[in-house]
Amino acid sequence: MKLPKTILPCPIVESTLEIRFQTNLPPDTMVGFVYSLFQSKDSEVQLTALPISQIPAEIRRQDPNLKYKPTHRLHTKEYDALVGSNVVVLTIPGKYVGWNKFKSNITDFIQTIQSNIIGKIEYIGLRYLNFFAFDIFDRIKLNVGGDNFSRGFPSVFKSEYKKDYCTNVLQITNGVHLQNPQMNIDADGSLIDITVVLVNNHLTDVNFENIVERIDSAHLEAKTVFFSLLSDDYLNELGPQYE
Template sequence: MSGTEARTRLPKKLGKQPLVEAIFEMRFESQFPVSTIWPGILYSSLAGDKIMEQLPSLSIPKEIRDADPNFAYVPVCRISWGNYWILIGDKVFAVATKIPYNGWDEFKAHILGAYTTILQTGMIKSISRCSMKCIDILDSVPFEASECFRLQCSIGERDAAGSTFHVNIGFRDQDILHTLQVISLMTMNIVTGGQLVGPLLDVDSVMELGGESSDSFLSKLSERADKLHDANKRIVFDSLSEKALEYLEPVYE
């Protein structure tokens, strides 16, 4: 397989799961202080154990958060919901996975459950975008970072082999804008304790919606979630080298 060919067959699952976080996010406008209203609604509506906490960004005055693009889409509240997180801000809502990742079917069910609850409140004026972001770390991989990716990178006579690197590429595929990032070495602390250390692969896939209504968004949510997940997954596997994929123990149907 050449460096430009896409994989025609993707694994159903991996024996060694590199995914440390997957996030399905929505950005919106609202005239209501949803970051203080939605946590209570979600806490009382969703089944399962939940723990709610305020994040440090809540200490920033709302006027500053609204005016500064660096803070506008930062969550101010987080709910631990079983094996998932719910993240809530004044203009952002997201559902994210914890470790271990239990597969797309379960993740999607939690996305639909949480999003349906808040979309039916009627508090959203318009929705500007939705996205799927997946972060993978090849923990303790026993070979060079440059061997983990289908990466052709050089500057002058110097290439990535045996070197440190941080590569960021943005590209569009039909109605999805992808940002692909690979880093030769990353250390991530796990909430439950311990660390993951290894090369990082980060794929962020975004659909711009141009101010869609909550009713329209909800009617298309399942289809769009699948589309973003499938597109993101394909880029992840197209980015991994054969050697790295074999190390991750792929299982095919």
């Protein structure tokens, strides 16, 4: 499938990369060490504690629901990173800047922390949240039917399926209300939520020499899933631009 480079308007309202790992540092020192690395590059970097940091570290480590929750926000000029003792989550505030820029920020972050901080990588998840100010079920190739299915009410479709090197998690929801002041959105509509996950056997050969390449592959998979959903007529309405 030939994939567009851009469409207008771009529906992406949130893009995140989450990496879970084992650390080679004492867990309680992970956040401070990452902050010091970034501060040495930029004195204006800010570190803010999140509410979950008030929970004792030992409790967080023993609770599987809390172990991979970030405890601090690292704010740089280009992007934000949520950091915990075993996790980093990179986000770009506001309007999506395109994959090349997002990838550049990911590369910068990884290169900055490449000082034996991270041991075994346990999980990589690249997520895209797309918003449409209408019922997206009318403009995608997915058909959901049955006597009890009504398109006039909020509906949720969720699928999780494995491929050779990843697992795709897809959720499509209509009848939602989205408020996003940064993007000037306050409207009813639909969401297409796509997460491409690399975990377990998909990560056996991932290291800091090839991790960006693997994340690049996850991005291509997320893009393929998204455009394979859109009807041909709707895609043409978006004025796709190709390489």
